[in-house]
Amino acid sequence: MGIPLEIAGLLEGYRKKAFKPSEAVDAFLKTIEAVNPGLNAFLEVRADVARSQARALDAKQPTDGLPLFGVPVAIKDNFLVEGWKATAGSRILEGYVSPYTATSVQRLVDAGAVVIGKTNCDEFAMGSSNENSAFGPCRNPWDPARVPGGSSGGSAAAVAAGCAAISLGTDTGGSIRQPASLCGLVGVKPSYGRVSRYGVVAFASSLDQVGPFGLTTWDAARVLEVMAGHDPHDATSSRREVPRYTAGLASATLKGVRIGYAPAWLEGVEPEVRARFDEALAVLRSEGAVLCEVALPHTKYALSTYYLLAPSEASSNLARYDGVHYGLRSKDARSGEEIYTRTRGRGFGPEVKLRIMLGTYALSAGYYDAYYLRANQVRGLISGDFFGAFGKCDCIVSPTSPTTAFKLGEKTDDPLTMYLSDIFTLPVNLAGLPGLSVPCGLDSKGLPVGLQLIGRAFDEQGLFGLASAYERARGKFPLAGEKR
Amino acid sequence: MSEEIRDKYEAVIGLEVHAQLLTRSKMFCGCENRFGASPNSLICPVCTGQPGALPVVNRRAVELGVRAALAIGGKVHGESVFARKNYFYPDLPKGYQISQYEKPFCTDGALVVRLKSGEERRIGIQRIHFEEDAGKSMHQSAGSFVNLNRAGVPLVEIVTHPDMRNSHEAGQYLRELRTVLRYAGVCDGNMEQGNFRCDANISVRLRGAKTFGTRVELKNINSFRYVEKAIDFEIDRQIESVERGEAVRQQTRLWDSAQGVTQVMREKEEAHDYRYFPEPDLSVLVIDEAWRDRVARDMPELPEAKRRRLMADHQLSAYDAGVLTASRELADYYERVVSTSGNAKASANWVMNELLGRLNAAGKEIEGSPVPDRELAALIRKVDSAEISGKIAKVVFEEMFATGKGADAVVREKGLAQISDSSQLEAAIHKVIADNPAQTQEYRAGKIKLLGFFVGQVMKETRGQANPGMVNELVKKILDR
Numbered sequence: 001m002g003i004p005l006e007i008a009g010l011l012e013g014y015r016k017k018a019f020k021p022s023e024a025v026d027a028f029l030k031t032i033e034a035v036n037p038g039l040n041a042f043l044e045v046r047a048d049v050a051r052s053q054a055r056a057l058d059a060k061q062p063t064d065g066l067p068l069f070g071v072p073v074a075i076k077d078n079f080l081v082e083g084w085k086a087t088a089g090s091r092i093l094e095g096y097v098s099p100y101t102a103t104s105v106q107r108l109v110d111a112g113a114v115v116i117g118k119t120n121c122d123e124f125a126m127g128s129s130n131e132n133s134a135f136g137p138c139r140n141p142w143d144p145a146r147v148p149g150g151s152s153g154g155s156a157a158a159v160a161a162g163c164a165a166i167s168l169g170t171d172t173g174g175s176i177r178q179p180a181s182l183c184g185l186v187g188v189k190p191s192y193g194r195v196s197r198y199g200v201v202a203f204a205s206s207l208d209q210v211g212p213f214g215l216t217t218w219d220a221a222r223v224l225e226v227m228a229g230h231d232p233h234d235a236t237s238s239r240r241e242v243p244r245y246t247a248g249l250a251s252a253t254l255k256g257v258r259i260g261y262a263p264a265w266l267e268g269v270e271p272e273v274r275a276r277f278d279e280a281l282a283v284l285r286s287e288g289a290v291l292c293e294v295a296l297p298h299t300k301y302a303l304s305t306y307y308l309l310a311p312s313e314a315s316s317n318l319a320r321y322d323g324v325h326y327g328l329r330s331k332d333a334r335s336g337e338e339i340y341t342r343t344r345g346r347g348f349g350p351e352v353k354l355r356i357m358l359g360t361y362a363l364s365a366g367y368y369d370a371y372y373l374r375a376n377q378v379r380g381l382i383s384g385d386f387f388g389a390f391g392k393c394d395c396i397v398s399p400t401s402p403t404t405a406f407k408l409g410e411k412t413d414d415p416l417t418m419y420l421s422d423i424f425t426l427p428v429n430l431a432g433l434p435g436l437s438v439p440c441g442l443d444s445k446g447l448p449v450g451l452q453l454i455g456r457a458f459d460e461q462g463l464f465g466l467a468s469a470y471e472r473a474r475g476k477f478p479l480a481g482e483k484r
Numbered sequence: 485m486s487e488e489i490r491d492k493y494e495a496v497i498g499l500e501v502h503a504q505l506l507t508r509s510k511m512f513c514g515c516e517n518r519f520g521a522s523p524n525s526l527i528c529p530v531c532t533g534q535p536g537a538l539p540v541v542n543r544r545a546v547e548l549g550v551r552a553a554l555a556i557g558g559k560v561h562g563e564s565v566f567a568r569k570n571y572f573y574p575d576l577p578k579g580y581q582i583s584q585y586e587k588p589f590c591t592d593g594a595l596v597v598r599l600k601s602g603e604e605r606r607i608g609i610q611r612i613h614f615e616e617d618a619g620k621s622m623h624q625s626a627g628s629f630v631n632l633n634r635a636g637v638p639l640v641e642i643v644t645h646p647d648m649r650n651s652h653e654a655g656q657y658l659r660e661l662r663t664v665l666r667y668a669g670v671c672d673g674n675m676e677q678g679n680f681r682c683d684a685n686i687s688v689r690l691r692g693a694k695t696f697g698t699r700v701e702l703k704n705i706n707s708f709r710y711v712e713k714a715i716d717f718e719i720d721r722q723i724e725s726v727e728r729g730e731a732v733r734q735q736t737r738l739w740d741s742a743q744g745v746t747q748v749m750r751e752k753e754e755a756h757d758y759r760y761f762p763e764p765d766l767s768v769l770v771i772d773e774a775w776r777d778r779v780a781r782d783m784p785e786l787p788e789a790k791r792r793r794l795m796a797d798h799q800l801s802a803y804d805a806g807v808l809t810a811s812r813e814l815a816d817y818y819e820r821v822v823s824t825s826g827n828a829k830a831s832a833n834w835v836m837n838e839l840l841g842r843l844n845a846a847g848k849e850i851e852g853s854p855v856p857d858r859e860l861a862a863l864i865r866k867v868d869s870a871e872i873s874g875k876i877a878k879v880v881f882e883e884m885f886a887t888g889k890g891a892d893a894v895v896r897e898k899g900l901a902q903i904s905d906s907s908q909l910e911a912a913i914h915k916v917i918a919d920n921p922a923q924t925q926e927y928r929a930g931k932i933k934l935l936g937f938f939v940g941q942v943m944k945e946t947r948g949q950a951n952p953g954m955v956n957e958l959v960k961k962i963l964d965r
Contacts, residue, residue: 233538235766326534
């Protein structure tokens with residue numbers, strides 16, 4: 001039998017002894033070898049390490065004790081995994097080898113997952129197309145002329161192309177959900193504080209969250225239930241108990257669930273995306289959900305709010321890449337000052353520099369009140385909008401992104417247009433809420449469209465239930481390559 | 485500069501003290517907080533600013549901060565906010581220092597200091613906030629190196645109002661603050677190791693002026709000896725420049741102890757914009773009332789309270805009480821001597837005049853005293869019970885200090901016990917009378933002034949061990965017979 005691509009199929013195969021972890025890992029490695037040269041989804045693959053990890057599992061019994069037994073996972077290159085490189089898509093971390101492992105990754109490994117590679121991403125997770133990677137763009141398995149989305153483009157492409165069963169990404173303004181949408185996957189941005197950020201290269205600390213990509217809602221739920229929960233190394237991680245997200249997914253229903261949507265959000269959405277979204281609404285309604293309109297009046301300021309707050313935090317978070325302690329150091333620096341200016345001048349790409357400058361400016365004496373402080377106040381209003389809306393509905397839906405996958409180079413000259421890719425995902429990060437993207441159809445070019453579900457804080461369980469019920473009603477979604 | 489010119493002006497001084505907290509581990513990670521380990525041996529991903537590392541607040545550091553706040557009568561805030569202070573420096577691995585800015589955990593405290601004139605002065609304390617220390621850059625011929633052992637060590641920064649008017653007040657404030665922090669177990673106050681560091685903001689203005697002059701920030705004053713010197717130098721420098729008709733420039737200056745001058749470090753224009761903003765990796769610091777009250781209950785008695793108590797209980801002068809409370813250990817030692825000996829006045833004299841002098845000469849602290857408190861008390865009791873004379877007691881003390889032996893052992897081994905046996909004393913007196921027939925005759929003829937001579941001779945005969953009162957009495961009795 002062929003090796004299944006989903007967690008559930010893999011676990012079943014191991015239980016039935018149809019194949020061993022080392023055989024499964026070999027199959028995934030073979031796929032990487034075949035497709036990665038065209039996709040550039042992986043920045044580092046350590047086949048020997050993955051194989052020896054898998055062989056160690058061969059000797060064990062697949063039990064419930066290891067919920068990710070023998071599951072190959074791809075990790076975005078802004079996570080630290082001891083002994084592996086961690087470039088975060090940047091030249092400035094070239095040569096850096098992680099001295100420790102991120103809590104989220106450690107929990108997956110402890111659950112039996114096999115790290116198969118580190119994936120390409122926009123530099124320091126800043127981007128929506130993966131074109132800001134210092135190591136070349138990653139391509140979309142559905143159409144290699146197009147972007148996979150970003151910033152977790154490599155992690156999305158890896159799963160969509162069958163190079164890994166699941167993958168981890170980070171989402172600061174949509175960096176999991178938007179590529180999930182563009183690559184036809186389920187992608188989850190959990191509530192702020194749900195997953196430890198320890199060991200994840202920080203972009204904007206108050207917005208960053210770790211989350212999974214999977215082919216199905218069940219797979220994403222399984223990964224999240226393994227890695228969520230308090231971490232003594234992350235003071236912002238929540239002490240709330242983590243439910244078993246996979247329990248009861250099969251019987252989840254849409255009946256009587258109140259689902260809101262904001263009509264104002266739908267202006268400017270690509271017609272085909274709009275059509276798929278409307279169809280998804282129809283499916284939800286036919287399954288018994290009660291639809292209602294919600295107003296999220298301050299979310300129109302989300303983009304400008306985000307582009308003050310995220311760069312402000314980034315300007316500080318990226319100060320440590322100074323050429324003094326680790327990573328790149330300019331060899332021809334003649335003074336302490338030049339170590340900084342030359343290393344950072346050469347090590348950072350243009351988008352990162354742009355955001356560092358924006359953030360530095362917004363935090364400067366005399367501008368702080370007008371920019372950073374005001375943006376934080378607006379952030380409060382946006383949270384308030386959602387809080388109000390959840391008084392009349394249990395979940396809010398929207399298209400994940402206003403467009404399907406666009407062509408490489410199509411938006412690189414115009415950052416504002418590029419930023420609009422995340423117009424529906426940004427507000428969710430600002431409010432710290434959980435968001436999930438689930439595929440809801442293809443456009444006429446055969447490119448996936450994503451449906452975003454937004455839940456109350458820490459109601460990931462509710463989101464998984466709705467997404468799972470919707471998935472069943474929608475029917476099986478094709479894999480990249482199966483489409484035509 | 486003439487006193488006349490100096491008197492036209494008034495200096496305005498505010499102090500910022502960085503006090504290192506006596507915690508076992510660092511402010512935001514589990515690395516050991518210890519001075520003197522080999523370079524970069526006390527480090528981890530957090531304090532070296534590795535990608536992805538995150539800070540977690542050290543609860544013990546917060547407790548010690550609260551103690552500092554209570555010790556200066558400050559208001560402890562239920563909620564305070566950590567903030568990032570952004571600047572580039574090789575010994576600052578994250579490119580920012582985690583500190584507190586708009587919302588410090590403590591405000592509105594004060595310390596009362598005693599001046600040499602005997603006056604008391606209240607110095608207002610604006611705020612205390614938490615901060616992590618930076619590492620240390622070391623420049624050697626082989627190149628520049630960074631030691632991150634100190635990076636992330638917990639500090640409190642204690643900022644006064646501009647309430648001091650001369651270097652003596654500033655010096656006394658620092659001494660009192662250091663004593664208070666040591667009492668409270670917050671900081672060891674070691675200036676040489678950099679555990680207690682002081683920056684001074686200094687300006688001058690014409691006496692009676694309402695507005696402040698341009699202020700200069702003075703850094704790098706790394707010993708108590710230099711605090712007053714540096715401030716005096718800077719005040720004179722500013723007065724001279726105003727007298728010359730030049731404006732004082734807003735600068736940061738460094739104290740150069742080798743040359744005894746202050747020198748420009750940077751001009752106002754070069755000042756950093758630290759771009760403070762709330763630290764997103766940490767939530768609001770909550771100090772709940774119940775916990776604060778528990779910390780308050782565990783607070784040791786502070787120097788001022790101790791001084792007042794000693795003055796009231798033991799009739800000590802303000803000066804004596806001040807000397808005896810210079811450290812908690814010394815005060816505890818003194819109080820133990822009193823409670824064992826039952827003689828507060830003698831205990832104070834022995835500790836202040838004999839013990840402290842010898843310790844000082846030997847370069848020792850009270851904790852390392854070769855004479856334990858119970859032995860000093862035993863010595864005092866021997867004097868009080870007339871077992872030995874006060875003069876002999878000093879000899880015994882010297883021996884105790886030098887050898888670490890107890891009072892009993894020294895007195896016994898050296899045969900120094902006082903002779904109060906009248907038959908023994910009478911024998912000595914008879915011998916003296918027999919040896920000095922001429923003086924005996926003169927005395928008996930009426931020259932009673934010679935009594936002292938006989939007493940002295942008897943003391944000599946008994947190597948000073950005779951009970952002087954008894955000798956006086958017996959000599960008179962026998963001669964008058």
